[in-house]
Amino acid sequence: MSDIKDIIKDENLVYKKTKVLTDNVMHYCPGCSHGVVHKLVAEVIEEMGIQEKTIGISPVGCSVLAYNYLDIDWQEAAHGRAPALATAVNRLHPEKYVFTYQGDGDLASIGTAEIMHACNRGENIVVIFINNAIYGMTGGQMAPTTLEGMKTATSPYGRDIKLNGHPLIITELIAQLPGTSYVTRQAVHTPAAVRKCKKAIRKAFENIGQKKGTSFVEVVSTCNSGWKLSPVKSNEWMVENMFPVYKPGDLKDE
């Protein structure tokens, strides 16, 4: 039996947590996509060497405490207003890498005006949009992106289009705006999807350096607590039900 100390050596290292990710224990439910996306953003920041130049804007929603997990300067915004904060930081510090990290309620419901106008102005920022079709933090209420017939705490009999309108497919609208240069829809349900999503996040951050305007990365995500499914079942449900409405892939890459 070899000693554990003989195994933990630099030459045996196959994986290391990025230093941009703090040691704080995440409050996210097991199986939630947030933790993976946080890690990808943190890895991209470390790999690009932009930790000192990055300002994150956290939303209201499950990721309100994102500032506890990425070791960068953060601003915590009011619900939906993150793109307005990011606008000011971008205008006052054009040399910085500014990103917002927003959920579907934050971005596609209460903050619709702010996201549309920030993207329309072509603010030189990255938007990470987590779409899990539900309000996770407040206990699983209907979101603007909740699917037709989907049961939530405020659509207990399933989303009724006549009553609540259609799921808002906002990323397609965003892609129409000339201020955006890169609009993509990703997921993190398989190792291959995680690698692809990381590439997309990396490209979005690189676009800031090239002053390309707004880069928008939607990540179709799971909320196994809100969906009341196991993490594995959530991934299956997402592929089966979310992907037909929120189709993965690039919508725009200029």
Add this chain to the structure above:
Amino acid sequence: MAEYKLMKGNEVIAEAAIRCGCDAYFGYPITPQSEILETLTLRQPWLETGMVVLQAESEVAAINMVYGGAACGKKVMTSSSSPGISLKQEGITYLAGAELPCLVVNVVRGGPGLGTIQPAQSDYFQSVKGGGHGDYKLIVLAPASVQEMNDFVDLGFELAFKYRNPALILSDGVIGQMMEKVKLSPVKPRWTNEEVIKLNGSWATTGKTADRPRNVATSLELDSARQEQFNHKLQAKYKEIQEKEVRFEKIACDDAEYLFVAYGSSSRICQKAIDLAREKGIKVGLLRPITLFPYPTKAIQEMAEKVKGILAVEMSAGQMVEDVRLAVNGKVKVEHFGRFGGMIPSPNEVVKALEDLIIKG
């Protein structure tokens, strides 16, 4: 050599902002204050000082842009008029809760609702009692002239950064639209990024370097015990402001038997009313609060020992009069006189109100 100009109150806010080294202005058009944004976009200060000027998509976005800029440790401001200021209240309480310095200008018009575009002073409660949610205070300055519109921009920023708290200039449509001679402030350069780090680096989001922990601008604290501690800290700050920053002016108070208490444009009307009353042999003076928070409570208490009655004159249905009554605490009679909904009282009306409500009443 001092530079004098004939300017509108709103225009001078824009000029003073550029001259005091303001880093950014975010606004949205609304009467009667649109000249602030118009003057700034005409002056193009981004070519001169690098100051950012941006017309936001809404008042809500504008105040949140202010949050973003203020959290960078920069001198950032917005302006609006009453309905727009109501929209900004969410952002203002977040700014107060995150202890971010900034300057907000309210050129008040009559309300409630869409109201009128004519001047009023009916946003007093909103300004000094906290228009948004939670226990917080703004530092509130009430200019009574175009000169003070100029002076209070720099003063507002100074106090905002001194206490890391939003400051509000509570003006009104009279002062905003009126033209007067103004002595412009000397030009101060904007802070460099290095100066911002030196002055505000302990809290501002200037980019996390290896030599310090990350800075987070937030008003969130989910642990109730810690949230209470934070509230105690805020209250201690407001107490210090109350002790150190009270500003007021007394006019014709030495021999006064009666007293007007009025701020902003009402105080200008009261000055004329003093002349008219004294021609009739009524010895009346004026106490003009310059800061509405902190309120000159002690100065009013002292005057209550000397006079027979006090008339609070406001272009509202009676808001500041409550703070006068709290200060006087029943020592002498306190009444309110006001025109509102966009109407401005004449000096003669004010004298008659003094006679009817205080002297005869």
